[in-house]
Amino acid sequence: MSLLQVKNLQVSYGGIQAVKGxxxxxxxxxxxxxxxxxxxGKTTTLRTLVGMVKRSxxxxxxxxxxxAGIPSHAFVRHGLAMVPEGRGIFGxxxxxxxxxxxxxxxxxxxxxxxxxxxxxxxxPRLKERQRQLAGTLSGGExxxxxxxxxMLSKPKLLLLDEPSMGLAPIIVQKIxxxxxxxxxxxxxxxxxEQNARLALEVSQRGYVxxxxxxxxxxxxxxxxDDERVRNAYLGD
Amino acid sequence: xDTFLQQIxxxxxxxxxxxxxxxxxxxxxxxxxxINFAHGEVVMVGAMVTISVISGLxxxxxxxxxxxxxxxxxxxxxxxxxxxxxxxxRVAYRPLRGAQRLAPLITAxxxxxxxxxxxxxxxxxxxxxxxxxxxxxxxxxxxxxxxxLQIFIIVMCFAIMVGLLVMVERTRLGRAMRAxxxxxxxxxxxxxxxxxxxxxxxxxxxxxxxxxxxxxxxxYDQAHYYMGFMIGLKAFTAAVLGGIGNLGGAVAxxxxxxxxxxxxxxxxxxxxxxxxxxxxQDIFAFMVLILxxxxxxxxxxxxxxxxxx
Ligand SMILES: Nc1ncnc2c1ncn2[C@@H]1O[C@H](COP(=O)(O)OP(=O)(O)OP(=O)(O)O)[C@@H](O)[C@H]1O
Ligand SMILES: [Mg+2]
Numbered sequence: 001m002s003l004l005q006v007k008n009l010q011v012s013y014g015g016i017q018a019v020k021g022x023x024x025x026x027x028x029x030x031x032x033x034x035x036x037x038x039x040x041g042k043t044t045t046l047r048t049l050v051g052m053v054k055r056s057x058x059x060x061x062x063x064x065x066x067x068a069g070i071p072s073h074a075f076v077r078h079g080l081a082m083v084p085e086g087r088g089i090f091g092x093x094x095x096x097x098x099x100x101x102x103x104x105x106x107x108x109x110x111x112x113x114x115x116x117x118x119x120x121x122x123x124p125r126l127k128e129r130q131r132q133l134a135g136t137l138s139g140g141e142x143x144x145x146x147x148x149x150x151m152l153s154k155p156k157l158l159l160l161d162e163p164s165m166g167l168a169p170i171i172v173q174k175i176x177x178x179x180x181x182x183x184x185x186x187x188x189x190x191x192x193e194q195n196a197r198l199a200l201e202v203s204q205r206g207y208v209x210x211x212x213x214x215x216x217x218x219x220x221x222x223x224x225d226d227e228r229v230r231n232a233y234l235g236d
Numbered sequence: 237x238d239t240f241l242q243q244i245x246x247x248x249x250x251x252x253x254x255x256x257x258x259x260x261x262x263x264x265x266x267x268x269x270x271i272n273f274a275h276g277e278v279v280m281v282g283a284m285v286t287i288s289v290i291s292g293l294x295x296x297x298x299x300x301x302x303x304x305x306x307x308x309x310x311x312x313x314x315x316x317x318x319x320x321x322x323x324x325x326r327v328a329y330r331p332l333r334g335a336q337r338l339a340p341l342i343t344a345x346x347x348x349x350x351x352x353x354x355x356x357x358x359x360x361x362x363x364x365x366x367x368x369x370x371x372x373x374x375x376x377x378x379x380x381x382x383x384x385l386q387i388f389i390i391v392m393c394f395a396i397m398v399g400l401l402v403m404v405e406r407t408r409l410g411r412a413m414r415a416x417x418x419x420x421x422x423x424x425x426x427x428x429x430x431x432x433x434x435x436x437x438x439x440x441x442x443x444x445x446x447x448x449x450x451x452x453x454x455x456y457d458q459a460h461y462y463m464g465f466m467i468g469l470k471a472f473t474a475a476v477l478g479g480i481g482n483l484g485g486a487v488a489x490x491x492x493x494x495x496x497x498x499x500x501x502x503x504x505x506x507x508x509x510x511x512x513x514x515x516x517q518d519i520f521a522f523m524v525l526i527l528x529x530x531x532x533x534x535x536x537x538x539x540x541x542x543x544x545x
Contacts, residue, residue, distance in 0.1 A: 052421060076427040088422035090415045101415050104408070105427035153426070 003028045003157055003188050004049070009058035011041070011048050018044040020212035021058065026157065026190055031183045033191045033199040033220065035233055036209035042192045043085050045209070046159045049190075050082045051075045063156060077105050079156030083163060085192075087146040091135025095126050098134045098145050102152030112152065119148040122178065140171035147178060151187070158182070158189045165194065176202055196233035200224045208233070242380040243502035244495060249386045249455065251494020252393035256448040257471030258478065258486035259400060260441030266417045266481040267437045269337075273344035274324055276468015277351035278317050278442045282449030283459040284359050285313040290367045302369030306454075314446045321442025322435055330431075348465070355461035366457045389451045396444065397487050404483060413437060417481070466518070470497075473525040479538020488536060496520055 002025040011019040019041045026032050036042050047053040049060065051072035060067045062080065070078060081102075090098050099119060103112045120127035123144040129137060134145050143163055150158055160179065164172040172195065180202050183189055193199035200206050200220040208216035208229065216223065223229050257279055264272045286309035293305055300308075328347045332340045373384045404410035415423040416433045424430050452467060453459040470493065478489025501517035528535060 050425060052425065071429075073424045073427055073429045076425065082425055084422060084425065088419060088425070090418045090422070092418055093411070093414060097411055097414075100408075100411065101423070101426045101428075104412065149426075 001028070002026060003030075003063060004190075005059075005061040006049075007059045007061075009045070009048065009060065010056045011044050011053060012056045013044075017056075018212055019048070019055075022209070022212075022214045024207050024214060024217070026188060029186055029188055030205065031179070031189045031191065031203045033193060033196075033203040033206045034209055035193055035196040035199055035206060037232075038194075039211075040209040041212040042209055043161055046082060046161050046190070046192060049159060050080050076153050076155075079154070080159070081150040081153045081155035081157070082159040083143075083146045083150045083161060085161040085165070087139075087142050089134045089137075089142045089145055092133055094131050095134050095137070095145055096130045099126075099149050099152055102149030105153065115152055115154075119151065122181070123148060140167050140174070143167065143171075143175055144178075147175075147182075151182065156188060158187055160189060160191045162192055162194055164198070172198070196229070197224070200229075238379045239502050240499075241378055243498040245377070245380050245382045245386075246502075247495030247498030248491065249382070249389055249494070250498060251474075251491035252390050252397075253448050253451050253455070253490075254467075254471045254474045254494050255397060255487045255490025256393050256444050256451070257467060258475040258490045259397065259483060260445045261472050261475040262478070262480055262483060262486040263413075263437050263441045265475070266483075267413065267434055268329075268333075270329060270340050271344060271472065271480075272324070272329075272438075272441075273341070273468070273472075274328070274348040274351055275441065275445055276464030276466075276471070277348050277355070278320055278324075278445040278464070279449040279452065279467055279471075280355060280459070280461065280464030281320055281351070282313045282317045282446030283453035283463065284355060284364070284449075284461075285316045285446075286310055286450045287364055287366060287453065287459055288359070289313070290369060294367065302371075305367070306369045306450075310447065310450050313450060314443050317442040317446035317449075318439045321438040321445070324442075325435060325438040330434075348468075352461055352464070359459075359461060361461065363458045363460045366453050366459065370454060385454060389455065392447070392451070396447065400440070400444070401483060409433075409436065470518075470521045473521050473528075476535055477524060477528050479535030482535070482537045485535055485537035492536075493521060493524060496524060 004026040006022065006024050008021045008023060009019055010017065010021050022045065034042050034045065044053060048055050051067065051070060062078065090101065093101070099116055106112055125141055126144055126148065129141065134142060137145065147163065163175050167175065176198055179189065179191065191199055191203060200223055203220040205218065206220045206223045207214050216229065257275065260275045261272065264270055289309040289312045290305045293308065324347060328343050329340055332343060370385055374381045375384060375387065404413060412423065412428045413433055415426065416428055416430055420430045452463065471490065474489040474493040475486045477493055478485025497517050497520045500520035501514040504512050504514060504516055
C-alpha cells in the first residue's frame with residue numbers, strides 16, 4: 001500500500017501550467033527521487049504536496065486521505081515535512097530555535113529534547129553552534145539545520161528539495177550519507193536533485209520530469225543505466 | 237541645571253509612552269512590512285473608552301476609590317482596543333495581503349480618518365477632561381519635580397516593555413512571531429498559522445496602545461478625537477529612529493525622542509532669543525524624523541533595508 005498516491009496532478013501559475021498532469025506514488029519506507037532539468041516543475045510538485053501551492057487539478061492521497069481540504073499550515077501535523085529549496089533557514093533565529101521550530105506542532109517536550117540530542121549527535125557541528133544565529137552558518141551547516149528541523153516534526157514523508165545545491169563536493173557527500181542514515185531509520189523520502197547520479201545511487205526508484213510531465217520512471221538502477229538518462233542527466 | 241534635569245524627567249515620561257506606542261508600529265512592520273497608520277487611533281480609542289467607562293460608573297453613582305475606577309476603565313479599554321486591532325487587520329489589511337505596498341498604506345491612512353470620524357460621532361469634537369480619579373502628588377528630585385503618576389507611568393512602561401521582550405525572545409509564540417517575520421512561508425511549513433500570528437501581533441500591539449492612550453490622557457488630563465494623530469506620528473518617528481522592525485530599537489527610539497523633544501522644548505526659548513516658545517516642541521520630532529531618513533534610514537538599531545528578505 002503506498003503512502004503517497006498522486007494522480008493527474010496539475011498546477012498552474014496564473015495562466016501558465018507548470019505541472020501538466022503527473023502520476024506517481026511512494027511506498028512506506030521508500031526513498032524515491034525526482035530528477036529533471038531546471039524549470040521542469042520539481043519544486044512546484046513538492047510545494048503542492050505540502051500545500052504551499054494550490055493545485056488546479058488531480059488528486060493527492062496521503063496516508064489514505066485526500067489532502068485537498070487541509071489548510072497549508074496543517075500539513076506538517078499530518079506528517080508531511082519539507083526541506084525547502086534554498087534551505088529556508090530562519091537566519092536571525094539561533095540554531096536551537098530553528099530546530100525547535102521544526103517541533104512547533106508537537107507538545108511532547110521531553111521527547112523533543114531527546115530527539116534534539118540525536119540531531120546533535122548526527123550533526124556535531126550544530127551542537128557546537130547551538131546558540132549561534134543560523135544565518136551566520138556555512139551553507140552545509142545550514143542544510144544540516146534544515147534537515148534536522150524537518151526531522152524534528154517526525155514526518156511520515158520527508159520531501160527534500162535539492163539538498164546538495166551550492167555545496168562543496170565533500171559536504172554533498174556528507175549530506176547524502178545523512179539522507180541514507182535517515183532512510184535506514186525507516187523515514188520515507190522524496191528527493192529532488194540536480195545531482196542525478198548521486199540521487200539515483202541512493203534511491204530505490206526514480207522519476208524523470210521534463211517540462212511539467214513525467215517522462216520516465218523505474219528502478220533507480222535501471223534509470224542509471226538508461227541511455228537517455230545517461231545522456232540528459234548524467235553527463236555521459 | 238534645574239531645567240536640564242526637569243526636561244530629562246519630562247522626556248522620560250513622554251519617551252516611555254512613545255516607546256510603548258512605537259512597539260505597536262514596529263511589531264506590525266516586523267511581521268508584515270506594513271505601517272499601520274491607524275495605530276494612533278487605537279491609542280485614542282483606549283483613552284476615550286477609559287474616560288467613558290469612568291464617567292459612566294460615576295454617573296450611575298458607583299462609589300469607588302479613584303484608582304479602582306481607573307483600573308476598571310483600563311480593564312475595559314484594553315480588550316476593546318484588542319478587538320479593534322483585530323478587526324482593523326481583518327477588514328483593512330488582510331484583503332490587501334500580497335497587493336502592492338502603496339495599497340495598504342493608503343488604506344491605513346483612510347482607516348485612520350474613518351476611526352477619527354467615528355470617534356467624533358461617539359465622543360464629539362471637544363476636548364474631554366480626564367475624570368479626576370488620581371491625585372497628582374508631586375515629588376521633588378534634586379530640584380526637579382515629577383508627579384507620582386508620572387513615576388508610575390515610567391515604571392509601568394518599562395515593566396510592560398520588558399514583559400513583551402521576554403515574550404518575544406523566550407516563548408513559543410514569540411519564536412513563531414520572529415520566524416514568521418523572517419520567512420512566513422517556511423514558518424507555515426513548520427505548522428505556524430501565519431494568520432493567527434498576524435492577528436496576535438495586531439492584538440498585542442493594540443493592548444499596548446490602549447495602555448499608552450490612558451497614560452497620555454491621565455498625564456495631560458484630557459483626551460480628544462484627534463490626539464492619536466500627533467502621538468501616533470511621533471511614536472512612528474521613534475520606531476523609525478530606533479530602526480523599524482526592531483523591538484529594542486522602538487524602546488530606545490521612543491525614549492530618545494521623548495528626551496530630545498523635552499530638552500528642545502526647554503531650551504528653544506533661550507536658543508532662539510525668545511522668538512519661538514515651547515509650543516514649538518513638535519518641530520523637534522519631525523526634524524529628527526527628517527534627519528534620520530536622510531542620514532540613517534535604517535535607524536539606530538535596524539539593519540539595512542536591503543537585508544530584509
Ligand atoms: N511562483 C511562481 N510564479 C510563476 N511561475 C513560477 C513560479 N514558480 C515556478 N514557476 C514556473 O514554473 C515552472 C516550474 O518551476 P519549478 O520551480 O517547479 O522548477 P524546478 O524543476 O524546481 O526547477 P529548478 O531545478 O530550477 O529548481 C518554471 O517554468 C517556473 O518559471
Ligand atoms: Mg526547484
